[in-house]
Amino acid sequence: MTLQPIYSQTTIKTRIEELAVTLDNQFSDRPPPHIIGVLKGGFIFVSDLIRAMSIPVTVDFIRVSSYGAHTQSSGSPQLLDLPTMELKNRDVVIVEDIVETGLTLRAIKASLLIRKPRSVTTVTLLAKPSQYQVNVSIDLVGFNIDKEYVVGYGLDADERYRDLPYIAILETPQS
Numbered sequence: 001m002t003l004q005p006i007y008s009q010t011t012i013k014t015r016i017e018e019l020a021v022t023l024d025n026q027f028s029d030r031p032p033p034h035i036i037g038v039l040k041g042g043f044i045f046v047s048d049l050i051r052a053m054s055i056p057v058t059v060d061f062i063r064v065s066s067y068g069a070h071t072q073s074s075g076s077p078q079l080l081d082l083p084t085m086e087l088k089n090r091d092v093v094i095v096e097d098i099v100e101t102g103l104t105l106r107a108i109k110a111s112l113l114i115r116k117p118r119s120v121t122t123v124t125l126l127a128k129p130s131q132y133q134v135n136v137s138i139d140l141v142g143f144n145i146d147k148e149y150v151v152g153y154g155l156d157a158d159e160r161y162r163d164l165p166y167i168a169i170l171e172t173p174q175s
Contacts, residue, residue: 102136
């Protein structure tokens with residue numbers, strides 16, 4: 001397997017700062033938004049995003065499994081840990097590492113809407129619009145990418161490569 005870098009650490013940092021400014025502007029005149037990060041892959045993005053923001057926030061996480069040890073989504077996301085804080089009448093921001101099929105984001109959003117938040121904003125570092133299997137609306141996208149499997153900056157392949165400071169396409173030898 002080889003790695004082909006597509007977004008450098010500097011490029012990612014710059015884009016996150018832009019996303020943070022947008023969120024700051026959106027929520028500056030409201031109570032602190034509740035950030036819900038999607039684990040495991042989103043932990044680095046969430047950390048860097050909230051540090052780049054200038055407004056106060058509260059943070060929680062949701063754990064979702066849709067890949068297992070594979071490089072393709074199973075199509076059946078499992079919501080394993082749900083946020084513990086009260087969400088009624090709160091502004092909620094879902095922060096994802098990557099939206100590939102849209103199924104996971106749709107499931108997360110549906111589970112949160114039941115709790116009657118004031119608003120739900122969706123943010124993802126990476127989106128693969130050509131791979132969406134459902135109609136999904138994302139408010140803020142860091143980068144649109146094609147169908148390649150990517151790793152780094154929290155994204156993994158069978159728990160490897162999460163620690164890379166950049167994002168790369170994982171190229172596998174043809175069988």
